Amino acid sequence: MSTLWSDHIAGLVPYVPGEQAHIPNLLKLNTNENPYGPSPRAIEAMRAALTDDMRLYPDYQALALRGTIAGRFGLAADQVFLGNGSDEILAHVFNGLFLRGGRPLWLPDVTYSFYKTYCRLYDVPHRLIPLDEAFILRVADYTGSADPEPAGIIFANPNAPTGRALSLDEIAAIAQARPDSAVVVDEAYVDFGAESAAALIGRFPNILVIHTLSKSRSLAGLRVGYALGHADLIAGLVRVKDSFNSYPMDRVALAGAQAAIEDDAWFDRTRQAVIGAREQLALDLRALGFHVLPSRTNFVFARHPDQDAARMAAGLRESGILVRHFRAPRIDQYLRITVGTPEQCRRLCDALGALLRA
Ligand SMILES: Cc1ncc(COP(=O)(O)O)c(C=O)c1O
Structure with a gap:
């Protein structure tokens, strides 16, 4: 103190x-x-990035990597946001999407504990909604009438630390019921066996999906994450980023992430x-x-x-x-x-x- x-x-x-x-x-x-x-091709790309060009700032818009990621999901580059690990993206999400006229954020009682930390950091009013006895998120708890409407909803899918996953139909039902709330789906673990809500982005402009390269791409040490969503949601996050740190992705991270994502x-x-x-x-x-x-x-x-x-x-x-x-x-x-x-x-x-x- x-x-x-x-x-x-x-x-x-x-x-x-x-x-x-x-x-x-x-x-x-x-x-x-x-x-x-990580992919040996990613290691090689990172080594190759260590040249005299390190004296130059990286591309603050990271257009090449955003284009590559967008292509993987059938999206446009302005529907992709990059961050220094998905934790940094989450911080910008709490700051940029969940502070709306005192309306609460809804989140499960058992989930990634960093969400509560961000609530305190940004003073986000929130309501914890208990998972059922089997640690499953009850969709009906998120779709009924509410006054006030939540500013946003966030959950991890599959959830952490429980490991349980919702189906795309269940996520769609939540997004459909709450068109005036950002529905943020943290998919840090999705590649190990769940379906990505990225497939719902075309139908639901209120869905934001967050991925990390720390788990399935084995690059926790590089600190790279990305968010996918409607261009208007992404533009809000870009405003927060450019008011905080324009260059969260360094040259080595851009090169390593690009090669890792390409190594199917x-x-x-x-x-x-x-x-x-x-x-x-x-x-x-x-x-x-x-x-x-x-x-x-x-x-x-x-x-x-x-x-x-x-x-x-x-x-x-x-x-x-x-x-x-x-x-x-x-x-x-x-x-x-x-x-x-x-x-x-x-x-x-x-x-x-x-x-x-x-
Ligand atoms: C659910 C969830 N979201 C996000 C993260 C953060 O990942 P990153 O390494 O991309 O910051 C973790 C890390 O364990 C996690 O479990």
């Missing part, structure tokens, strides 16, 4: 990222990174490997007595009926394995475990088996 801070800083509750520990023989299954590494073969091979390992991991955890939620992501969310989740996380840490435990209502008896390679998943299950026997 300092008396020199701006007034609102003391009231912030910063997001706590997963631990980046330095432990010998570490197995890091706590932040949903991809075990397979690497993308498909690695994400299929993660999906296969996830299904085996769920089976192996169930064999150990865990209840595992069905997952469409690169993590599983599991609890053991006889074991305290915090104690299990601490026990795993002693064997050099990090998983994520949230001290939060409704989910404090769950572990969120990133899917690793088959060998890494085996090491995890062996360590859990030893803890259960102890």
